[in-house]
Amino acid sequence: MAIIERPSDTSTEVTAYEPPPVTATSSYGYLRRPVETTGWRSWAFTVDHKKIGIMYGVTAMVFFIVGGIEAWLIRLQLASPDGTVLSADKYNQMFTMHATTMVFLFVMPMAAAFANYMIPLQIGARDVAFPRLNALSFWVFLFGAIFINSSWILGGGADGGWFMYAPNSDVPFSPSNGVDFWALGLQITGIASLVGAVNLIVTCLNMRAPGMSLMRMPIFTWMAMVVQFLLLFAMPVITVALFLLIFQRNYDATFFSVEAGADPLLWQHLFWIFGHPEVYIIVLPSFGIISEVLPVFSKKPLFGYPFVVFSGAAIGFVGWGVWAHHMFASGLGPVSVAVFSVATMAIAVPTGVKIINWTLTMWGGKLQFTTAMLFAVGLIVQFTIGGLSGVTHSVAPSDTQQTDTYYIVAHFHYVIFGGAVLGLFSGMYYWWPKIFGRQLKEGLGKWNFWLTIIGMNMTFGPMHIIGLQGQPRRMYVWTEARAGEGFFNLGFWNLVATIGTFVLSLGVLLWIVNVFVTHAGKNKAPAAPLDPWDARSLEWLTTNPPKPHNFDRTPTVHALDEVFHRKYEDVGEPNEEGIIQHEYVQRATLEELVAEEEANADAHIHLPAPSYWPIILAFSLPVLAYGVIYSTWLIAAGAAIAVMALFGWALEPADAEPTDFDPPSDDGGDSSSKELAHV
Amino acid sequence: MSDVVKETVDEAADIVEDHAADEHDHALLADHDLHDSDEHVHHTSLGISNTKLAMWLFLGSECLLFGGLISTYMLYRNRTSGDVGPDQLWDIPFTSASSFVLLMSSLTMVLAVSAAGRGDDRNTKIWMGSTAALGGLFLAGQVYEFTVFYREGLGYTDSLFASSFYTLTGFHGVHVAVGIIILLSTLAMLAKGKISGDKAETVEMVGLYWHFVDVVWILIFTLVYLIPA
Numbered sequence: 010m011a012i013i014e015r016p017s018d019t020s021t022e023v024t025a026y027e028p029p030p031v032t033a034t035s036s037y038g039y040l041r042r043p044v045e046t047t048g049w050r051s052w053a054f055t056v057d058h059k060k061i062g063i064m065y066g067v068t069a070m071v072f073f074i075v076g077g078i079e080a081w082l083i084r085l086q087l088a089s090p091d092g093t094v095l096s097a098d099k100y101n102q103m104f105t106m107h108a109t110t111m112v113f114l115f116v117m118p119m120a121a122a123f124a125n126y127m128i129p130l131q132i133g134a135r136d137v138a139f140p141r142l143n144a145l146s147f148w149v150f151l152f153g154a155i156f157i158n159s160s161w162i163l164g165g166g167a168d169g170g171w172f173m174y175a176p177n178s179d180v181p182f183s184p185s186n187g188v189d190f191w192a193l194g195l196q197i198t199g200i201a202s203l204v205g206a207v208n209l210i211v212t213c214l215n216m217r218a219p220g221m222s223l224m225r226m227p228i229f230t231w232m233a234m235v236v237q238f239l240l241l242f243a244m245p246v247i248t249v250a251l252f253l254l255i256f257q258r259n260y261d262a263t264f265f266s267v268e269a270g271a272d273p274l275l276w277q278h279l280f281w282i283f284g285h286p287e288v289y290i291i292v293l294p295s296f297g298i299i300s301e302v303l304p305v306f307s308k309k310p311l312f313g314y315p316f317v318v319f320s321g322a323a324i325g326f327v328g329w330g331v332w333a334h335h336m337f338a339s340g341l342g343p344v345s346v347a348v349f350s351v352a353t354m355a356i357a358v359p360t361g362v363k364i365i366n367w368t369l370t371m372w373g374g375k376l377q378f379t380t381a382m383l384f385a386v387g388l389i390v391q392f393t394i395g396g397l398s399g400v401t402h403s404v405a406p407s408d409t410q411q412t413d414t415y416y417i418v419a420h421f422h423y424v425i426f427g428g429a430v431l432g433l434f435s436g437m438y439y440w441w442p443k444i445f446g447r448q449l450k451e452g453l454g455k456w457n458f459w460l461t462i463i464g465m466n467m468t469f470g471p472m473h474i475i476g477l478q479g480q481p482r483r484m485y486v487w488t489e490a491r492a493g494e495g496f497f498n499l500g501f502w503n504l505v506a507t508i509g510t511f512v513l514s515l516g517v518l519l520w521i522v523n524v525f526v527t528h529a530g531k532n533k534a535p536a537a538p539l540d541p542w543d544a545r546s547l548e549w550l551t552t553n554p555p556k557p558h559n560f561d562r563t564p565t566v567h568a569l570d571e572v573f574h575r576k577y578e579d580v581g582e583p584n585e586e587g588i589i590q591h592e593y594v595q596r597a598t599l600e601e602l603v604a605e606e607e608a609n610a611d612a613h614i615h616l617p618a619p620s621y622w623p624i625i626l627a628f629s630l631p632v633l634a635y636g637v638i639y640s641t642w643l644i645a646a647g648a649a650i651a652v653m654a655l656f657g658w659a660l661e662p663a664d665a666e667p668t669d670f671d672p673p674s675d676d677g678g679d680s681s682s683k684e685l686a687h688v
Numbered sequence: 689m690s691d692v693v694k695e696t697v698d699e700a701a702d703i704v705e706d707h708a709a710d711e712h713d714h715a716l717l718a719d720h721d722l723h724d725s726d727e728h729v730h731h732t733s734l735g736i737s738n739t740k741l742a743m744w745l746f747l748g749s750e751c752l753l754f755g756g757l758i759s760t761y762m763l764y765r766n767r768t769s770g771d772v773g774p775d776q777l778w779d780i781p782f783t784s785a786s787s788f789v790l791l792m793s794s795l796t797m798v799l800a801v802s803a804a805g806r807g808d809d810r811n812t813k814i815w816m817g818s819t820a821a822l823g824g825l826f827l828a829g830q831v832y833e834f835t836v837f838y839r840e841g842l843g844y845t846d847s848l849f850a851s852s853f854y855t856l857t858g859f860h861g862v863h864v865a866v867g868i869i870i871l872l873s874t875l876a877m878l879a880k881g882k883i884s885g886d887k888a889e890t891v892e893m894v895g896l897y898w899h900f901v902d903v904v905w906i907l908i909f910t911l912v913y914l915i916p917a
Contacts, residue, residue: 138738207745215732215741241749249756253855262844262851264760270767270848279756659873662884 042661043619054619056140057557061147062126063444068151069119075158076110077517079103081510084468088507090489090500100485101168102187106158108171109191112291113198114154116425119433120294121146121202124209124233126444130548130555131227133218133564138211140617141658146205148627153197156631160190167191170483172284172335173254175265175276180258186638189258192251193634199244199251200630206240209233218547220566224318227546228311231318232297235325236290242329243286250279259637274339281332289328291425292392293321295432296363299385302439303367305542306382307374310570313366320359320366327356337405338412346405353403357396364393379542380454384435387462391427395420398473413483416476422469434461434520441527442537446553450534453523460516467509471502540599545573549599550606561610575602620661626654737886743893747900754904757859758911761852765912769847777837778913786829787909790864793822794902797895804891812891813875819898820871823864830861853912860908863901870894 043054052060082103086092095103125143129136137143160166167187169178178188213226213234226234254276256262263269265276304311311317333341333349341349367389376382398420402408411417434457442448478497480487492499527534537553549572551560568574577593584590629650636643732738765774800815834854842850874894877883883890 139742203746203749207742207749210745211738211742215734215736215738217733221733241745242752245749245751245753246756248753249760253760256851256855260844262855263848264764264851272763275760275763279760656873659877660882 043621045619051619053624054144054621056136056144056617056619056623058125058129058137058140058143059444059555059557059559061143062122062124064147065118065122065125065150068147068154069115069122072110072114072118072154073517076107076115077514079107079110081514083107084507084510086485087487087503089504090492091486095485097485098165098168101170101483102166104483105168105170105173105187105191106161106166109157109167109195111425112171112287113195114157116291116429116433117198117202118150118154120233120236120291120429121150121205123229123294123298123433123436123440124236125205127440127548128209128212128230128233129216130443130551130559131230131546132213132216132221133547133560133566134212134216135559135563135614136617137208138216139208141620141623142204142208144620144623145627146201146208148624149204149630150198150201152627152631153194153201156197156634157190157194160187160194163190172280173276174280175254175257176267176271176273178254178258179265189255189638192254192258193637196248196251196255197630197634199248202240203244206237206244209237210241213237218564218566221547222566224315225566225569225571227548228300228314228317229294229297229546232293232300232321235321236293239286239290239293239325239328243283243290246279247283250276250283253279255637274336274341277336277339278332281335282329284335285332286325286328288424289324292428292432293324295388295429295436296321298432298436298439299367299388300363301546302381302385302435303370304570305439305544306377306379306385307371308377308543309370309374310545310573311366312369312372314569316362317366320362323359324356327352327359331356334403334408337408350403350405354400357400357403360396364389364396379438380449380451380458381435381439381542383455383458384431384438387458388428388431388435391423391431391462391465395423395427399424411476413481414476415472415480415482418482419469419472419476422465422472426465426469431461434458437520439542440548442541442553443548444554445528446536447527447534448537448541449523449527453519453526457516457519457523460512460519462516464509464511464513464516468506468513469509471506471509475499475502475506538600539603543576544599545570547571550575550602552603558614558616561606563611564606572599572602620658622654622658622661626651626658629654737889739889739893740896743896747896750900750904754856754859754907757852757856758907761856761912764848764852767848768850770841772841772846773849774913775916777840777842779833779836780913782829783833783909783913786826786833787905789822789829790826790902790905793819793826794899796822797898801888801892801895804888807888809878809887812887813878816871816875816878816891816894820868820875823868823871823898827861827864827868830857830864856908856912860901860904863904867894867898867901870897 043050045051045054052064055061082095083100086094086100086103125137125147128134158166163186165185165187167173167178167183167190168185169183169188169191173188173191176182213230217226253262253264257264257266263271265271265273267273300311300317330352331349333345334353337346337349367385371386378386398416402411402417402420438449438454474497476482478493478499480499480503487499487503489500526532539553540549547564547566548555550564564571576595576597576599578596579589579591580594581590581592629647631647632650633644633647636645636647732741734741768774796815796818800812800819803809803811803815834857842853844851844854871894874883874890878887878891
């Protein structure tokens with residue numbers, strides 16, 4: 010059975026979105042398919058990439074707040090000498106879980122939210138290649154995230170730092186179950202990333218609309234695809250490391266026990282072979298987002314699109330050859346250090362290429378400083394600062410001085426917050442009307458932006474100073490006696506950083522307020538126009554929010570920036586030197602273009618059917634994981650659920666049977682039947 | 689026994705003939721696809737089916753998984769405790785025989801894929817069943833080998849060599865076991881007509897996974913058993 014959808018009659022006016030009629034037909038496997046289009050069931054069993062994207066986004070924002078509260082507690086503890094807010098033990102748990110939450114449960118899923126929502130729309134597809142696997146990715150991620158955080162009420166969080174160096178994370182040094190929750194939980198969210206990576210790569214490579222060649226793919230889709238390749242190859246490496254750690258802690262193996270002759274660098278190598286590509290996994294989606302935003306608000310095409318694409322791919326390749334720069338202080342030997350030092354300097358080049366491209370995109374453009382644009386420009390500036398302090402790490406002698414100080418903390422927050430998070434906010438402001446049909450308030454948005462920027466610089470800027478003064482990271486107190494004098498006084502800058510955290514939090518709070526004000530209350534925003542930003546790429550060639558089937562007619566793509574070229578015609582003439590002086594004249598509005606698509610809608614659109622199995626299969630994983638910690642019986646129960654779900658999944662046809670198609674309509678219009686969904 | 693051999697040889701001859709016929713069919717089919725959009729053929733941008741592309745990507749990811757496990761083993765292969773090391777434990781003739789069994793299972797898998805490509809359900813089932821049986825024989829050999837090693841004093845936690853050896857070969861064994869379950873499930877679904885979509889492609893996907901697991905074993909057998917410590 011499947012959901013069969015008929016587009017409305019060939020009316021030329023742009024009508025408001027209405028849920029499609031649903032027909033239930035034959036069922037297979039051992040459960041009837043879910044058919045609800047409203048209520049919680051329509052979300053829990055959905056395979057629609059747009060709903061899954063929204064669920065990813067909501068979950069990520071919840072964990073952003075959780076991670077933010079953890080950050081408050083860390084900064085409150087360090088605001089004054091000999092802080093008493095947290096015990097040493099709780100402090101260790103707090104910084105470990107703050108990093109884990111922000112990296113794995115906020116930035117990565119938020120990027121996954123955009124990738125899920127935008128990739129099919131940007132390439133002109135009706136869904137991802139494997140809709141049920143897509144739902145599985147989300148539910149596995151959600152249950153894994155809840156599993157990790159359940160450690161708070163079951164004996165305390167992990168306390169080994171986000172890179173969890175073994176043997177420091179072995180039982181003698183970390184006797185609570187926190188590290189087990191962490192390792193098993195990341196194993197679970199790793200499955201989500203891996204499944205998502207396979208799914209989205211196949212989508213990008215195989216589901217493109219006619220004419221959408223790789224070099225016409227919108228830049229966000231490109232960067233997201235590079236990220237999925239990084240995930241595909243990075244995740245199995247951390248999987249191995251986590252398995253070794255789990256076997257060591259739970260089954261008495263000695264992979265990391267130095268007294269048994271183990272190599273203490275094994276964990277570091279395995280972790281950072283994953284961990285450095287992870288840095289690009291975090292930041293490249295945001296690079297993609299602002300590469301969409303900057304051209305739109307500069308009224309110019311992206312400067313050097315192929316360079317941005319290939320420098321993104323180059324970052325993806327070189328990112329595999331620099332992992333040991335996280336280990337300069339571990340005694341690798343001069344040859345290794347020299348090699349990784351040079352490789353690290355080399356990876357700054359493609360990143361620099363991107364920054365130059367963004368700057369030249371704005372150069373000479375008609376700049377419109379909307380909130381989305383402000384966040385994008387903010388990214389360029391803040392990320393450049395983080396990138397420059399990163400280059401200072403590539404100089405190994407300097408890095409030896411900086412290792413494990415707050416200077417490192419300053420660096421990676423400028424990169425992750427200044428790079429990844431600002432880009433994600435830019436994307437939210439830019440695509441909000443596309444996703445929810447209303448524009449976030451610009452006034453509040455600007456307050457949101459400025460408080461965030463001021464707050465982040467107040468929080469992370471002083472960390473450069475206190476780090477170079479020698480304050481180590483991960484120490485739960487600092488003492489007045491060694492705080493230093495004058496400008497370099499640790500006390501002053503620690504206090505500034507703590508105040509900065511609350512300014513930053515206020516900025517984020519305004520974002521939440523903005524969401525509520527936009528969607529509820531008497532001042533709520535009106536329905537957004539179809540083309541609020543005069544946008545350029547294919548996701549705008551449909552209604553706001555898009556219909557469940559995305560496009561009424563599968564678009565045929567003729568150019569990079571397809572929507573722009575449908576709206577504008579180049580009437581430029583060559584000048585006396587034979588160089589074409591581009592001059593664009595608007596020939597159509599997006600309203601007219603979308604109306605044309607509706608008028609020529611495909612006759613039969615066949616959407617993938619919802620399914621119970623993704624959420625059930627995902628549920629089996631935390632049961633298994635609790636079993637590893639508490640009881641073999643739970644392992645058996647989890648395995649039983651998993652096997653049942655896998656067979657239920659396999660027996661439920663992903664493709665509806667030919668008899669499930671609605672009968673040919675009278676005008677013989679079924680020649681354009683579209684079928685989606687495999688697996 | 690000789691009948692089976694004869695059948696195998698005949699099958700092989702069939703494959704060669706079929707291949708030529710397939711090429712012709714594919715050419716026709718491609719032509720057909722271009723001109724007839726009525727068919728429910730999945731058009732993909734790269735021309736390769738989504739499922740197949742996904743399987744290749746997944747196997748690419750698996751390479752890194754075994755890469756990590758093999759690296760760990762290579763790092764720790766000489767860190768034995770007492771005199772319970774590779775030189776004392778390995779029984780090369782036995783492991784060679786079980787490796788041969790696993791390699792032969794790749795041959796039967798090829799025959800199954802070929803039969804499925806011809807739409808020959810009967811032979812598809814026979815060869816998939818044979819593949820699962822050979823895989824089971826290999827797995828039984830591994831269990832026997834582990835038992836012998838354990839009796840000779842190589843417990844999982846006895847040394848770094850022991851832990852990394854059992855982890856690496858154990859992960860491979862789990863992959864074989866999963867492969868057998870997939871083979872038998874596909875066999876049962878084929879028998880009951882429960883496979884939705886393209887039967888031949890489903891069998892081919894099982895085959896891709898199975899061959900990958902075999903190839904990994906060739907690497908493990910070479911690096912773990914054949915190269916002297």
